Amino acid sequence: AQSVTQLGSHVSVSEGALVLLRCNYSSSVPPYLFWYVQYPNQGLQLLLKYTSAATLVKGINGFEAEFKKSETSFHLTKPSAHMSDAAEYFCAVSDRGWTGNQFYFGTGTSLTVIP
């Protein structure tokens, strides 16, 4: 079975600083990879996804992530944090076979942006 590890349940950055949220997956076959963002009392919104095209994926709100097969990682970055980036971020992985339930979420990273 797949698993997803998000290192750091809480990350704090200063406004304008680099945002780096870490995600590692366990799979011998490169899966589909996703990052979602959740604001308080709301559902999850897709930030970006990797589905085997370019390894550097650009998403909404200035975020991007790089798929590194050798490191089984899919870390999320943003060059300059804004106050509006404060939210919970979830990494997720999906098997390539369509079995109906193959979506695995990390436990989330709460991002705080310090003014």
Add this chain to the structure above:
Amino acid sequence: DGGITQSPKYLFRKEGQNVTLSCEQNLNHDAMYWYRQDPGQGLRLIYYSQIVNDFQKGDIAEGYSVSREKKESFPLTVTSAQKNPTAFYLCASSSPPNYGYTFGSGTRLTVV
């Protein structure tokens, strides 16, 4: 616009009551899911359904029930057997796996 609608946004339940959370999608997605979210625990899968009239238990199905009579609808009932139902509940749907999940805006259930 297509999407998933969850209702109500807030729900209060008395001890011993069953309550039903609604989830409707107009995305024509085959699969639908229910997740429970507690602080610091991420998302835990309750039930999922790949096709109409079929559904499977997830990791924490005890005390919950679902139905899938229509492709668009996947209601979740929280029964009195669920001893700690206070949580945020999220419904999602998907089609091919590379599309990811689309989520509803959630229902916050509180036991009073």
